Amino acid sequence: MLNTLLDSVGLSQFTHIWLGEPGTVMSAIAVVGAWQGVGYVMILMLAALVNIPGSVLEQSVIDGAGSVQRLRYVIIPLMWSAIKTNLVLLIIGSIKVCDIVYVMTGGGPMYSSEVLTTYMYTTSFKNGSFGLGSAIATFIFLFAVALTLITNKLLKKESIEY
Structure with missing residues (x-):
């Protein structure tokens, strides 16, 4: 779709095989992942913004x-x-991303879009090495927990009441 848009506005020199080139595949996947998650993030931020009393802003x-x-x-x-919750959810979501990568590229081209979860899936179900796949899954879980704890520690602030 992007290539068609670039062709229609006369920028055909910028067209690529976005998912077929190792240099652009992760950027294309990141754009799709951001598009997928932006709605959820915005709902949480809007809910937090609406809960701010008008009297506080007026004051x-x-x-x-x-x-x-x-x-x-x-x-x-x-x-x-809400900012902290969004950040933790985005970090965990970026660690466990599998569906977008697997559907869009399957880890290719030349393993340039391979992430831990697609590697775990390939190791377990395509290669039949369930023990190594379980070890990778355990590492993913422990890594997500560690990053969550670090994020909570770094972003710890006193709660403000109004």
Whole structure:
């Protein structure tokens, strides 16, 4: 679809086989993954934004806060739990990504889009090495837990009540 768009606007020199070239395949998969996850992220952020009381925002305007100050000192701190939740979910989702990679490329071309989960699937179900596949799955789980704990530790802030 992108190649058709580029052709129609006269930029045919920029067309590629996006999923067939090792240099562009991960970028193409990342764009699709971002498109898939943006709705969920936006719903969580919108829910957090709607829950900010209007009186708090009004008080910040009365106190003389500009729009940047209001964003930095009022809105972001009150949305911090949603930001942290989104970040943890995105990190875990990026570790366990399998479906998009497997459907779009199957790990190719030349294993350039191979990720841990597709490697685990190939090892277990195509090569029949279930023990190694289980070890890879255990590593993926422990890696996700470790990254979640590190993220929670780094983003720990006192909760703000209003």
